Amino acid sequence: MILKKLCFVSVGATASFEKLIRQVLNEAFLAKLAQHKFTHLLIQYGKDGEALWNEFVNDFPEEHLHGVRVGGFDFKPELWPCMHMATKTMTQDLGIVISHAGTGTILEALRLALPLIIVPNADLAGNHQVDLAAQMQDMKYAIHADVDNLLEALDKAEAQRSERPSRVSRPYGHEDTVVDPMADQLYFVD
Numbered sequence: 001m002i003l004k005k006l007c008f009v010s011v012g013a014t015a016s017f018e019k020l021i022r023q024v025l026n027e028a029f030l031a032k033l034a035q036h037k038f039t040h041l042l043i044q045y046g047k048d049g050e051a052l053w054n055e056f057v058n059d060f061p062e063e064h065l066h067g068v069r070v071g072g073f074d075f076k077p078e079l080w081p082c083m084h085m086a087t088k089t090m091t092q093d094l095g096i097v098i099s100h101a102g103t104g105t106i107l108e109a110l111r112l113a114l115p116l117i118i119v120p121n122a123d124l125a126g127n128h129q130v131d132l133a134a135q136m137q138d139m140k141y142a143i144h145a146d147v148d149n150l151l152e153a154l155d156k157a158e159a160q161r162s163e164r165p166s167r168v169s170r171p172y173g174h175e176d177t178v179v180d181p182m183a184d185q186l187y188f189v190d
Contacts, residue, residue, distance in 0.1 A: 004039040006095035010105045013075045016048040017100050017121045019147045024098070025056045027065060032151050034066040036158045038095075043072040050074055096157055098150070101129035106136065115157045116142040119150065 009024050011017035023029060024043060033041060045053050053072045060070075097109040101120040109116040118136055120129030137144040143160075145153035 005037055006040045006042060007033055007038050007098065008042050008044075008095060009098045010044045010100060010102060011046045011049060012100045012102045012105075012121075013044075013046045015046075015100075015121060015124055017046065017123075018048070018052060019123070020098075020100060020119055020121070020150075021045050021049050021052045023147045023150050025052065025070070028151065029154075030065045030068050030070070032154055033068045036154065038068055040095075041068050041070045043070070045072050045074060047074075096154075101133050103132070106132075106142070110141055115161065117145050117150070117153045117157055118142045119145050119147060119153075122146065 007024075009020070011020050021043065024041065030041065043049075043053070049072075053074075056070070056072075094114055096115045096117065097105065098117045098119060099105040099109065101118050106116065106118065116136075118129075118133040120133050122130070133142070133144040136142040143153050143157050
């Protein structure tokens with residue numbers, strides 16, 4: 001089956017984020033995805049998320065709801081292929097990434113020019129994730145959300161699609177490669 005429009009959710013591999021998993025594995029979220037013509041939801045449910053995933057699969061054994069096919073896994077050392085699937089769509093609308101505020105996921109979503117919603121895990125000590133999400137929103141690279149307003153954040157991300165720049169080309173004759181939008185600040189070299 002060819003993916004048409006994928007929502008990829010990453011909760012990270014080291015800390016539990018049960019609230020986000022529960023939010024994306026409920027009928028209201030899946031109905032909202034269907035409303036925005038998403039065909040697939042892929043969840044990296046990470047540490048301690050397998051029980052929630054299994055509960056969902058038991059409740060919905062066909063692994064789809066509202067026409068959205070749902071898949072999940074606990075951990076993969078390389079998430080890039082999962083996010084890259086969101087760029088391989090049949091329509092002009094790209095997929096979307098919902099991240100737990102992990103810097104690796106954020107940077108890869110930006111490199112692929114995917115719309116990004118950052119949902120910090122408020123249960124973790126300190127507020128570095130909140131600070132990062134707020135800064136990314138201020139810079140207009142992402143939408144900062146929490147588990148309680150995720151549906152509204154998805155609406156906002158979809159409404160902003162026409163305002164998003166397409167992939168940015170690298171200067172100096174490398175127009176065919178994707179540039180990381182933060183490369184100038186972070187001095188990354190592909």
